[in-house]
Amino acid sequence: MVSDSYFSGKKIMSNNLKHTAPSFPLITVISLVLLLATTLLSGFDKSLFLFLNESFSALPASFWEFTTTLSDPWVAPLLTFVIFFRQPNFVRALLICSLISLVANYSLKHGFDFPRPNHVLAEGEFNLIGPDIQSPSFPSGHTLVIFVMMGLVSFWNNVKLTSGLLFGMAALIALSRIALGVHWPSDVIFGALVGWLTAWLAVVLNNRLEAEINTNVKMGLYGVVLLCAIWSIINKTPYSTGQWLNTAVALFAVAYSLRTLTELMHRQKG
Numbered sequence: 155m156v157s158d159s160y161f162s163g164k165k166i167m168s169n170n171l172k173h174t175a176p177s178f179p180l181i182t183v184i185s186l187v188l189l190l191a192t193t194l195l196s197g198f199d200k201s202l203f204l205f206l207n208e209s210f211s212a213l214p215a216s217f218w219e220f221t222t223t224l225s226d227p228w229v230a231p232l233l234t235f236v237i238f239f240r241q242p243n244f245v246r247a248l249l250i251c252s253l254i255s256l257v258a259n260y261s262l263k264h265g266f267d268f269p270r271p272n273h274v275l276a277e278g279e280f281n282l283i284g285p286d287i288q289s290p291s292f293p294s295g296h297t298l299v300i301f302v303m304m305g306l307v308s309f310w311n312n313v314k315l316t317s318g319l320l321f322g323m324a325a326l327i328a329l330s331r332i333a334l335g336v337h338w339p340s341d342v343i344f345g346a347l348v349g350w351l352t353a354w355l356a357v358v359l360n361n362r363l364e365a366e367i368n369t370n371v372k373m374g375l376y377g378v379v380l381l382c383a384i385w386s387i388i389n390k391t392p393y394s395t396g397q398w399l400n401t402a403v404a405l406f407a408v409a410y411s412l413r414t415l416t417e418l419m420h421r422q423k424g
Contacts, residue, residue: 223396305353
C-alpha cells in the first residue's frame with residue numbers, strides 16, 4: 155500500500171520534518187507594544203490617520219482594494235494554503251492559527267468596542283474607499299490575519315532574513331486599511347501585535363503534536379479547507395478589484411482538497 159506521505163506521487167516532506175521550536179519574538183513584541191502605547195497615549199492616532207489617509211490617496215483606489223484583499227480573512231489563509239498545499243503538517247498549523255486568530259479577533263473587537271473612523275470623523279474629512287463597515291475597529295482584523303499568515307511562514311522557516319522580509323510585507327499590506335479609511339493606526343499596530351504572537355503560538359502548539367499525521371486527521375484537515383474554500387466562493391470579497399484572486403485561490407483549494415480526500419478515502423478502502 156502507498157504511504158500516506160505521498161500525494162499524487164510526490165512526497166509530502168513536512169510529515170518527516172521536525173521543525174525547531176521558534177524563539178519568542180521578544181524584540182518585535184516590545185517594539186509593537188511601545189509603538190501602540192505611544193500612538194494611543196499621545197493622542198497622535200487621529201492626526202496620524204488623517205496624514206496617512208491623505209498621503210495614500212495619491213495612489214488609485216483599485217490599488218488599495220487589491221492590496222487589502224491580500225489580507226482578507228478568507229483569501230489570505232487560502233493563498234497561504236496554495237503555497238504549502240502539499241504539507242499536511244503546515245496545513246495543521248495553518249488551521250490552528252486560523253482558529254486562534256478568529257477567536258482573538260472577535261473577542262478583542264467586541265471587548266474594546268472602539269469606533270471606526272467613519273463613526274468619529276465627518277463625511278468628507280477623510281478618504282473612504284469601499285463599504286461603510288459597521289463592526290468595531292480595534293484591532294484591525296485584516297491586519298491580524300496578514301500578520302498571522304506571514305508570521306506562520308516566518309516561524310515555520312525560522313530564518314531571520316526571511317522573517318524581516320515577511321514582516322515588512324505584512325506591514326505594507328496592513329497600511330491599506332488606513333488608506334481605505336476603515337482603521338486607525340492603533341488598530342493596525344494592535345492587529346500586527348496579536349497576529350504575530352498568534353502565529354508564534356500556533357507553531358509552538360503544532361510542534362507539540364505528533365509529526366506524523368494519520369489518514370483520518372489528514373481527511374479532517376483537507377475537509378475543513380474544502381469547506382472554507384467553498385464558503386469563500388459563495389461569500390465573495392467586499393472589494394471587486396480583488397475578487398478574481400479570491401475565486402482563483404478558492405477554486406484551487408477546492409480542487410486539491412477534493413483530489414486529496416478522494417485519494418485518502420481510496421487508500422482507506424485498500
